[in-house]
Amino acid sequence: METPHVAVIIVSYNGLPIVQQCLPTVAQTKWENLQIVFVDNHSSDDSVGWVREHFPNIQILSNPDNWLFSRANNEAIRQTECDYVALLNNDVAVSDDWLEPLVKRAESSSRIAVLQPKILQFHRRSHFEYAGASGGFLDQLGYPLARGRIFEHTEEDVGQYDTSIGIDWASGAAMLLRRSALDDVGLLDEFFELHMEEIDLCWRLRRAGYKIEVVPESKVFHIGGATLSRTSHRKLYYNIRNNILMLYKNLPPVQFRAVFFQRVILDYSIGLAWLLTGKWRQSLAVLRGYLDAHKMKHHYSPPINAAALPSYRGRILLDYLLLRHRHFSDLPIKRLKNTPSSGNIQ
Known part of the structure; x- marks a missing residue:
């Protein structure tokens, strides 16, 4: 062969x-x-x-x-x-x-x-x-x-x-x-x-x-950070913009709207916190990311069906900030869906 x-x-x-x-x-x-x-x-x-x-x-x-x-x-x-x-x-x-x-x-x-x-x-x-x-x-x-x-x-x-x-x-x-x-x-x-x-x-x-x-x-x-460091406001802009576009491209419209509403609340809250602590570049990157994602949506047609949804059916930002989960193995196994495995998330 x-x-x-x-x-x-x-x-x-x-x-x-x-x-x-x-x-x-x-x-x-x-x-x-x-x-x-x-x-x-x-x-x-x-x-x-x-x-x-x-x-x-x-x-x-x-x-x-x-x-x-x-x-x-x-x-x-x-x-x-x-x-x-x-x-x-x-x-x-x-x-x-x-x-x-x-x-x-x-x-x-x-x-x-x-x-x-x-x-x-x-x-x-x-x-x-x-x-x-x-x-x-x-x-x-x-x-x-x-x-x-x-x-x-x-x-x-x-x-x-x-x-x-x-x-x-x-x-x-x-x-x-x-x-x-x-x-x-x-x-x-x-x-x-x-x-x-x-x-x-x-x-x-x-x-x-x-x-x-x-x-x-x-x-x-x-090595990591060879193109843009993880703290770069430019990197944050691309991550926000492209993540919203990715959701628009891959989620059916009804689900996208539900997710988008929650994302606006969470992302803008973080952006406001950055603004209040003097990190105005990061705050502006969040706003620009959303505005430019909206301008770019015309390039895409959202899918009709809901195939291949994200596998972790929780909200990792809340798990991280409120429940203090720092390890993947800390996450509730029942929230991991749609992914073939040996029966656990480890």
């Missing part, structure tokens, strides 16, 4: 120091039929020259401008012919055997469209990393959470989330995608530009009947 062809795509913009740190680990990946594509978003730091000199076997795509995450990845995907596409952030380091468990699981069922490895912190490898941890979920209001990370709190990895289970979303920092599934539902939403685009893609795939899973046997290590 022929080994599946995997194309690993890494998008970078003025990230030479982290590319020098992480790309050599990707180049050591043990996989027979492997293509590595380095996509440069018009950097000015000679990233392309360094990659060309040190890794002549890596394919380089140089974009004429900074196409950001969605468009740059999409263009690279369109230029590859493969069975699977692996998206890696340029600040992700991998072990040499990270890919095999993902492909092995993908090959077990044609309905599995996306697989995520366990994502640990690069500088503190005993702890889960913010971007995906051990598999992502959405609560009923569309707020993301993950096994090993709730909002800013990341857990120590002691094997508590080593079960492979179905999830709502996989992190764009490190994910394996079935190419035929992308041909079926489309690529990353280029209107999103940055942030939430992988969650939206996973939701669209789930609505089409595909599965998203995490395979903790595979591990990668993420």
Whole structure:
């Protein structure tokens, strides 16, 4: 049987120091039929020259401008012919055997469209990393959470989330995608530009009947914050805007209106709190995110049916603030719906 062809795509913009740190680990990946594509978003730091000199076997795509995450990845995907596409952030380091468990699981069922490895912190490898941890979920209001990370709190990895289970979303920092599934539902939403685009893609795939899973046997290590820091008001703007657009795209109108009403109350309350504490940039980012989401809604048609709703049927913001839940395992198991697992949320 022929080994599946995997194309690993890494998008970078003025990230030479982290590319020098992480790309050599990707180049050591043990996989027979492997293509590595380095996509440069018009950097000015000679990233392309360094990659060309040190890794002549890596394919380089140089974009004429900074196409950001969605468009740059999409263009690279369109230029590859493969069975699977692996998206890696340029600040992700991998072990040499990270890919095999993902492909092995993908090959077990044609309905599995996306697989995520366990994502640990690069500088503190005993702890889960913010971007995906051990598999992502959405609560009923569309707020993301993950096994090993709730909002800013990341857990120590002691094997508590080593079960492979179905999830709502996989992190764009490190994910394996079935190419035929992308041909079926489309690529990353280029209107999103940055942030939430992988969650939206996973939701669209789930609505089409595909599965998203995490395979903790595979591990990668993420530096994080290479594009925008987690405290950046610009990052907050994209997260708010794109999250509201994602809900509009994937929830039937009646459910969207119910969720939107609750989100306005919660998000604007947080924005007001930021304003009262002098964080006016963050407060303005919330307002701009909502206004721009409203302006962009005309690009989309909401779905008719309610297939593939978020799996966590609670409100994670209230769980976090009022009940002080900091660990995924603290959450009530009865609230986790629609996701195949071994019978628990761990």
